[in-house]
Amino acid sequence: MSSSVVSEFAEYTGMLVHVNNAFAGTIYGTPGSSSGSIILEMSITNPAGTHYVQHTIQVQESYSYSTSFIETIRGQVLTPVIPTLSGIGNGQFTISPSLPNGLLLDGTTGVLSGTPSVNSTQKTYEITFANRYGAVSYSLLLLAYEPAADIVYSTTEIEITRAGGFIEYSPSVSNGVVSEWSIVPTLPDGLSFANGVISGQALNNQSTTMYRIYGNNSGGVTFVDLNITILEPAPEFIPLQSAYVVERGQLLSNIVVGNIGGNISAWTITPQLPDGLVFADGMISGTPTVNMSSIVFTIRAENTGGFDEINFTLQVLEPAPLIDSTSAAIVGIRNNSIEPLILVNSGGMTSEWSIIPQLPSGLTFENGTIYGTPMVNSTSELFTVTASNEGGSSQFTFYIEVFEPEPQFTLSTSNFLLFRGVAFNAIEVSSSGGNIASFSIRPPLPSGMFFDENRGMIQGVPLIVSPEIQYTITAENSGGTYQQLLTIQVLNQGPVFTLPFETISLTERVEMAKFAPFLSSDVVVDTWSLEFAQGEQLPEGLVFDSTTGSIFGRPAEVSPLMNITLNATNDGGFYSLSFTLKVLSDYDGDTIPDELDEDDDNDGYSDKEEELKNSDPFDSGSNPIEGFEVIIPNTEISLGAWDIIGMMTGIPLIVFLSFSLLTRNKRTARFLEQLESAKSRKDIAAVAEAYESAIKWRLIGPHQGMRLERIRAEADDKLEETERQFKYKVEDKYKQLEPKKEEPKAQFFDKVDQTPLVEQSKASAESEESDEEQIAESEESEKPTGEDSEESVKSEVEAPSIDAEPSLIDENGRQWYHDDEKRYWWRDESQHEWSLLDSKDSE
Structure with a gap:
C-alpha cells in the first residue's frame, strides 16, 4: 500500500532546519543561499509497503537592508536604516566593528540610527542576526563625513542659451571651506566646473538635466542638486525692406527672411498670402494671380529659445497697361467725321486715360478711342495718350492733322471784255468750299491789272490792249487745290466823251464859237458822225469836222430847234450823245438875237418903249414920241416930265421910293432866274456881265448885286465840279480855249429915255440911297487910281x-x-x- 503525504516548510538562509530529532528520513542542515521553492519527495518503505511523502521547502533571505552603503555627516541625524525581515524572530542583531560614536544598532530590530558625533572613514560593517537556529550576517559600508560647508547657488534652475553669452554660476559657501569639488554627471560641451563654479558657453542644446555638486573637505562633503536647461538661441531676423510691390501675373522675386539667431523650429505668416504666393521656411515665392492692396504681413519664427517677428507690406498691383494702335496718325478734313483711332491694351486694366495736348475742337477722346468731327483746321501735331493704373502707365504717340475742305469757287461769268484805261468792276470769286488760303493766276495779267492772292480778286485799270486769253485761277488750302478758267480780252475803251452843253443857240450871220466834244486824253476816236431826224441837216454856213467832232462856222439863216446825235467810233465800240441846235434871228444885224435884243430895230428906243408908245420895234423909222427931260447938273440922272410933275404936284416921297424899290426887286428876280437856268459857265458869265451893268446904272442896289454875285459863284462852282466828275480835263497841248465872244456893249444909253431911271431913283428910300452912296464911295476910294496904282496891285500878285x-x-x-x-x-x-x-x- 502506498500513501502520499504532502507538507510545506519555510526555511531561512543561514538558519537551522527546525526538525528537532534526527530520526531516519529527517532533513536537516543550514541553507547556504536562497534558492526559491524546492519540492522533495520522500519514500518510507517497510514490508507493508512504501509510503511517499512530498515536502515543499521555500528558502528565503533572513533579512536585508535597503542599501549597502550608508553616508552620514557628523552632527547630522542619520536617517534610520531599517532592515527588511523575512518573518524570523527571537534573534539578536549585532554589528562589528563598533559603529562611530553617536550611531546605534538596535539589537532587536536591526535598525541603524543616531547622530554621528565623529567623522569616520568608509568602513565595512557586518551585522549578524542570530537565534537558536543559527546566525546570518549582512555586510554594509558606512562613512561618517565631517560636516560639509554650506553650499548655496542663486538658483537651482539654470536656463541658458546655446552659443549665448558667457555664463558663470558661483556658489555661496559658508560654515567651512570646500577642499574638493565635483559634479555628477559631466557638464555638456562648452561648460566647465571648477571650484564649484559652472561657467562657459554652451555649445549644444540640452533638455532639463539634474546635476549634483559635491563640496568635500576634511570633515565631510556637501552636495547641491541643480537643474540645467540649454535652450536654442531665439531667432533673430535680418531686417527686410519695408514694402514689396509686385504685379499680378509677374513672378515674385523671392522674399527670404534672413536669420542670425538660433535654429527655427516653426515658421508662421499672418494674414494669409494672396493666391499664387507660397510661404515656406521663411521664404515667400510664387506668382500672384489676384490684385491686392497694400497689406501688412507678419512673419514669426519660434524655437526653444523664443521667437522673432518681422513686419512688411506687400501689394499686388494690376500690371501696367500696354497700349498700341495700328495707326500712327489721324488725317481728317474739317467738318467731316474721322475714322476712329482705337488703342488696344495688351497689359493690365486701365483705370485712367489722358491725352495731351488738347484735341482740336470737335474731336473726343474716350476710353482709348478718338472719334468725332473736327471743327477747326490743325497742322500736323504730336499727341500723347497715357493709360494708367496702380501698376504704372503706358504711352502711345500719334499725329493729328486736320485739313481744310477742298476749295471750290465760282465766277459770275467766264468771259470778260475790258477796255484799256477804263477801270472795271473787280472780278471776284464766290467760295463754296473750304476756306481758301491763297489764290494764284496763270499766265500773268495784262499791265495795269492786279490779282489779289488773298481774295482771288482781279482789279485795276488795263493799260494795254490784250487779245482774248484764257487764264487759270487756282485756289489752294491744306485740303487741296481747285481751278477755274476764264477768258479776258482788253480792247481800246469806247470813245466816251462829253459835250460842253446840251443846247446850242446861235445867231444868224454871227460866227459861232467852235462846239467841240471833250475827250479824256487817253481816248482815241477813229471817226465822228452826226445823226439827224429825217430830212434835217446842219444849217447852211455850219461845218462838221469828222476828225474832231467839232461844229463851227457862221449860220446863214434862221433854223428851228433840231435834235442832233454826235457819234464817236473806234475799235472799242462807239458812243453817242444828243444835243439840240437852233439859229435865232437877228433883225438889225447887231449880233444880238432878237429875243435878247432890247432894241430890235436899233433905232435907239427899246422894244418895250416903242410898244408902250405904239411904235414898231422892228422899224427903225418908227420912233415913239419923245417928251422932255432935265439933266441934273454934275450927275447922270435925268428927270422926265412925269418926274417933275410928280415932284411938283407933291406926290409923297415914300411912294416914289417904294416904286423904285419894287422895280429893283423884279429886275433882281429876273437875274436870279437866268442864273438858275444857266446850262454852262459861259451862260453864267453872260448873266454876270448883265447884272454888273445894272449895278453900274443903279438899276439894282449894291446889296442885291452882292447877293447875285454869291449865287453866281455857287452856280459856277457846281458846274465846274460837274465838269471835273466827267473828266473834263484838257491837256495843255491838245485843247484850245473856245474864243471868247465879245458881248456887244450897249451904246444906246444916251438915247434911251431917262424917265424910268428917274422914277426908279425916286422910289429909293433916303436911308437906302445914303447907304448905297457910302458903299459906292468906299469902293471908289479903295480902287487904285492912275498907272502907279495899277502897277502896285499887279505887283502884289x-x-x-x-x-x-x-x-x-x-x-x-x-x-x-x-x-x-x-x-x-x-x-x-x-x-x-x-x-x-x-x-x-x-x-
Whole structure:
C-alpha cells in the first residue's frame, strides 16, 4: 500500500532546519543561499509497503537592508536604516566593528540610527542576526563625513542659451571651506566646473538635466542638486525692406527672411498670402494671380529659445497697361467725321486715360478711342495718350492733322471784255468750299491789272490792249487745290466823251464859237458822225469836222430847234450823245438875237418903249414920241416930265421910293432866274456881265448885286465840279480855249429915255440911297487910281514863271495859265511876262 503525504516548510538562509530529532528520513542542515521553492519527495518503505511523502521547502533571505552603503555627516541625524525581515524572530542583531560614536544598532530590530558625533572613514560593517537556529550576517559600508560647508547657488534652475553669452554660476559657501569639488554627471560641451563654479558657453542644446555638486573637505562633503536647461538661441531676423510691390501675373522675386539667431523650429505668416504666393521656411515665392492692396504681413519664427517677428507690406498691383494702335496718325478734313483711332491694351486694366495736348475742337477722346468731327483746321501735331493704373502707365504717340475742305469757287461769268484805261468792276470769286488760303493766276495779267492772292480778286485799270486769253485761277488750302478758267480780252475803251452843253443857240450871220466834244486824253476816236431826224441837216454856213467832232462856222439863216446825235467810233465800240441846235434871228444885224435884243430895230428906243408908245420895234423909222427931260447938273440922272410933275404936284416921297424899290426887286428876280437856268459857265458869265451893268446904272442896289454875285459863284462852282466828275480835263497841248465872244456893249444909253431911271431913283428910300452912296464911295476910294496904282496891285500878285506851260491856247493865239482862282494870259511873243486877268483885260 502506498500513501502520499504532502507538507510545506519555510526555511531561512543561514538558519537551522527546525526538525528537532534526527530520526531516519529527517532533513536537516543550514541553507547556504536562497534558492526559491524546492519540492522533495520522500519514500518510507517497510514490508507493508512504501509510503511517499512530498515536502515543499521555500528558502528565503533572513533579512536585508535597503542599501549597502550608508553616508552620514557628523552632527547630522542619520536617517534610520531599517532592515527588511523575512518573518524570523527571537534573534539578536549585532554589528562589528563598533559603529562611530553617536550611531546605534538596535539589537532587536536591526535598525541603524543616531547622530554621528565623529567623522569616520568608509568602513565595512557586518551585522549578524542570530537565534537558536543559527546566525546570518549582512555586510554594509558606512562613512561618517565631517560636516560639509554650506553650499548655496542663486538658483537651482539654470536656463541658458546655446552659443549665448558667457555664463558663470558661483556658489555661496559658508560654515567651512570646500577642499574638493565635483559634479555628477559631466557638464555638456562648452561648460566647465571648477571650484564649484559652472561657467562657459554652451555649445549644444540640452533638455532639463539634474546635476549634483559635491563640496568635500576634511570633515565631510556637501552636495547641491541643480537643474540645467540649454535652450536654442531665439531667432533673430535680418531686417527686410519695408514694402514689396509686385504685379499680378509677374513672378515674385523671392522674399527670404534672413536669420542670425538660433535654429527655427516653426515658421508662421499672418494674414494669409494672396493666391499664387507660397510661404515656406521663411521664404515667400510664387506668382500672384489676384490684385491686392497694400497689406501688412507678419512673419514669426519660434524655437526653444523664443521667437522673432518681422513686419512688411506687400501689394499686388494690376500690371501696367500696354497700349498700341495700328495707326500712327489721324488725317481728317474739317467738318467731316474721322475714322476712329482705337488703342488696344495688351497689359493690365486701365483705370485712367489722358491725352495731351488738347484735341482740336470737335474731336473726343474716350476710353482709348478718338472719334468725332473736327471743327477747326490743325497742322500736323504730336499727341500723347497715357493709360494708367496702380501698376504704372503706358504711352502711345500719334499725329493729328486736320485739313481744310477742298476749295471750290465760282465766277459770275467766264468771259470778260475790258477796255484799256477804263477801270472795271473787280472780278471776284464766290467760295463754296473750304476756306481758301491763297489764290494764284496763270499766265500773268495784262499791265495795269492786279490779282489779289488773298481774295482771288482781279482789279485795276488795263493799260494795254490784250487779245482774248484764257487764264487759270487756282485756289489752294491744306485740303487741296481747285481751278477755274476764264477768258479776258482788253480792247481800246469806247470813245466816251462829253459835250460842253446840251443846247446850242446861235445867231444868224454871227460866227459861232467852235462846239467841240471833250475827250479824256487817253481816248482815241477813229471817226465822228452826226445823226439827224429825217430830212434835217446842219444849217447852211455850219461845218462838221469828222476828225474832231467839232461844229463851227457862221449860220446863214434862221433854223428851228433840231435834235442832233454826235457819234464817236473806234475799235472799242462807239458812243453817242444828243444835243439840240437852233439859229435865232437877228433883225438889225447887231449880233444880238432878237429875243435878247432890247432894241430890235436899233433905232435907239427899246422894244418895250416903242410898244408902250405904239411904235414898231422892228422899224427903225418908227420912233415913239419923245417928251422932255432935265439933266441934273454934275450927275447922270435925268428927270422926265412925269418926274417933275410928280415932284411938283407933291406926290409923297415914300411912294416914289417904294416904286423904285419894287422895280429893283423884279429886275433882281429876273437875274436870279437866268442864273438858275444857266446850262454852262459861259451862260453864267453872260448873266454876270448883265447884272454888273445894272449895278453900274443903279438899276439894282449894291446889296442885291452882292447877293447875285454869291449865287453866281455857287452856280459856277457846281458846274465846274460837274465838269471835273466827267473828266473834263484838257491837256495843255491838245485843247484850245473856245474864243471868247465879245458881248456887244450897249451904246444906246444916251438915247434911251431917262424917265424910268428917274422914277426908279425916286422910289429909293433916303436911308437906302445914303447907304448905297457910302458903299459906292468906299469902293471908289479903295480902287487904285492912275498907272502907279495899277502897277502896285499887279505887283502884289506873283506871276507864274515865264517858262510855265500854258493851260490853254485860244483861237486868237492867246495863251492862258490857270493858277487856283487866278487866270493869267500871254498875248504874243512881244510880252515878257504873264499878265493877270482883270476887268480891263476881260473887256
